[in-house]
Amino acid sequence: MADSFKQLHPLQHLAAFSPSSPSQIQPGPTPRCYPGSRQAQAEISDMETQRNPHTQLGAADLTVQLCSESLKTTSPESKAFGTVFTDHMLTIEWSEAEGWGAPRIRPFGNLSMHPACSSLHYGIQLFEGLKVYRGEDERLRLFRPMLNMKRMSKSARRVCLPAFDEVELLECIRRLVEIEQDWAFISGPSMHLYVRPTFISTEASLGVKRATRALLYVIICLAGSYFSGGSEGLSLWADPKYIRAAKGGTGDCKLGGNYGGCLAAQYEAKEFGCQQVLWLYGDDHQITEAGTMNIFLHWINEDGVEELATPPLDSLILPGVTRQSILEITRKWGEFAVSERYLTMDQLCSALEQQRVKEMFGSGTACMIRHLSQIVYKGECGRTPSDWTLLV
């Protein structure tokens, strides 16, 4: 990977994004009880609007029940991404009749779900993902978490789940992370905590309709490298027969159905010796995303200009937090043009043929930044620079 992009690792830029946000977490002894912090509420009260204590999500109502014994270990059973969970979870119930219930931090455990819940039948479900990073100052920080809260609200609107106070939810999440903070110190610097807010319908009815009951919950897992193979470049399979999203669909929201619908292609990619799918769209085979990542092309474009390009947010593309951060940082650098623009396979193939491609990479919270080294397209295999051997 070009040295310059290594600088895009979020740890290098945390200070720029969250110097005094409510997401900054002070390390300290694990607290034993949180009956609801009045101070925290006071600090953010100016950001509250039209809050009705009986129906709105409120961090001041938070109750905490700690587990009797932690499952923390310095050698977790599995290092696979998203398989080892911390001791506690946050749950907040909502009903149309009563609004938001009191947030609860409680021991991690199974959910009891009616078998007709429309989250299980009609995909009325959404999630977010954000990481807790340990800075060089040993303090823990969430990376630009309000961007996740806002995207979560947008996803909720898309599946008719209720609105929530984003600042209050973030404060509840901050408290959960604070309780679990020791988990962030149990393994090496490459292991992070990954926070997974989840919002599901608990409507127990088979009619296809808006939920009148829902559950918002947050779990935290250990997150090592998302892909196996360390920092090696990923190989991609590009075939227009599958799409990830379409205009007028839900591809710009973090809804469950966007992911399950991609699995078949992901495993077909393996049959072609590739690790992930390069998602194409339209008759001109536009490049949209790679696996579950946003995609970036650093190249000399068709006008001879050095450019970092990524597809625009036109409803096909997930508005990634890492994507946005890369755009903001590289625009600040001013070293090359930075564009949100359409990119087609024809353009990419020409650029590879003419050796105008400097680098391709995917971005995302789980994978951070990952070099893309190889693309199989129309039965041909193309490689990006450094190990380029065969033109598409």
Place this chain on the structure above:
Amino acid sequence: MADSFKQLHPLQHLAAFSPSSPSQIQPGPTPRCYPGSRQAQAEISDMETQRNPHTQLGAADLTVQLCSESLKTTSPESKAFGTVFTDHMLTIEWSEAEGWGAPRIRPFGNLSMHPACSSLHYGIQLFEGLKVYRGEDERLRLFRPMLNMKRMSKSARRVCLPAFDEVELLECIRRLVEIEQDWAFISGPSMHLYVRPTFISTEASLGVKRATRALLYVIICLAGSYFSGGSEGLSLWADPKYIRAAKGGTGDCKLGGNYGGCLAAQYEAKEFGCQQVLWLYGDDHQITEAGTMNIFLHWINEDGVEELATPPLDSLILPGVTRQSILEITRKWGEFAVSERYLTMDQLCSALEQQRVKEMFGSGTACMIRHLSQIVYKGECGRTPSDWTLLV
């Protein structure tokens, strides 16, 4: 609705489809115990292929635990579709390591789910829907259930859930319906039993990957009229800004995400005074489905030929069992041309203007056949014959 289409009610055609299928259910006293019927297994043994008793789904392994008290009542609390469930459910667990476990019929109850289950995060979930009809001979029948089993297999492949023996699963469902048969007699002839097979990932991992654990379960609910308003025609809102499905996507499978993704449009339709969405696709605004129904147009087509037309199964369209049955029955009638063909809004508008539309209706297991009376398109309101007032 034209008289001829009233004849399409499934009850009129049950005998044609299931005279001696394993789905025919004999009424009789509720049995108290089913340790596994050897006879049933023998009857279908010639349909089994490569069955390994340790890993394949097998009805012979079925165990039954009956509830101590039935919740049956002749005046159910709610008559809304899909809100009152029968006493028992069928559950069958699967794991990559051990294959299919023994099917269990047990008292209806909540599922205990790990909060990281990929059915809740990534929409790795699918369902089917079929009805139990009481014929004029007082016997109960499932309507063409093998079509549902086959479609369920197809949906499972699409989200990388494991294959199962369709005949064996149907036999387990037949046994569940047999146990619940008295529920089919508790209310009037307009109330049916609706059987909901469901198949979800129970993989407790946040990596986006194929499930290594899954649960197939079947619940049964009371099903009155799916839409309120009796047999009145439905009004539809047609706006190309939302799509239900796209080529290369999952619209031809019964996956949860296809339904949750449609909710926002369904409620936006209400703001335009309409009950459901007429789903369009492509620059030429092809008509694809209406709400969660397949759509049929009975008209004099552009060549002056009387035709019953429905969009073809080109991956956008759910291959409905009722749709297929209507095509087969009307082809047998031979009274008019029956076509699977593309239909655009321009063609429909011209036909309405020239009074060439005889009838439009939606079809589905839940709604059966439902007259479509009104379409709001480009801000204009068009009505189908009998109450037509304003041309689009």
